[in-house]
Amino acid sequence: MKLVIANKNYSSWSLRPWLGLKVAGIEFEAIVHNLYAANARDERLQFAPTAKVPVLINGELRIWESLAIAEYIAELFPTARLWPQDAAARAHARTICAEMHAGFSALRTACPMDIRGQKTVATTPELSADVTRIVELWADCRAKYGAQGEFLFGHFTWADAFFAPVVTRFITYGIAVPDSARDYMHHILALPAMQEWQAAARLEPVY
DSSP: OOEEEEETTHHHHHHHHHHHHHHHHHHOOEEEOOOOOHHHHHHHHHHOTTSSSSSEEEEEEOOOHHHHHHHHHHOOOGGGGGGGEEEEEEHHHHHHHHHHHOOOOOHHHOOOOOOTTTOOOOOHHHHHHHHHHHHHHHHHHHHHOOOSSSSSBBBBBBHHHHHHHHHHHHHHTOOOOOOOHHHHHHHHHHHHHHHHHHHHHHOOOOO
């Protein structure tokens, strides 16, 4: 399998499937695409009709939406437990991944991912609402499903992979969160795969 990803410093969408595959120990080849190259869009069209990344390539099959990639990998490697085993927990995990996939536009706009950056951001009601919702979501998941482990549903799942870019945003922009959220962020940042991604991001050119 191959996973086409974009610049590690900037591409939150690419981090999600890459992190899930890495933590699960699934073998794949990462193809890093430079979003800022002169012919970038034409190059992306070689991988997917949307000209967007990430794209998972497995033989003739190409999957170019991160949620679809997550579902496909979970079906292909069920023993990796990338979704919770309990049906209710699994439904909840899928729900919050979909919420992350489609929502939090204020956070995305005001705080684009920049792993090596140290920045400040002006607080707005919309941004504060996004941060509050994320903190509440994390607390709710950990209380209901993750109390026996370090992650949202105890063990690492796609839900953690989908919120990992948020963790980097909170760090980059110095966004204050409660200690319970900081504790969860610590567990995400301590993952060897996450540390590998961040180290590579810091070595990339600045755009």
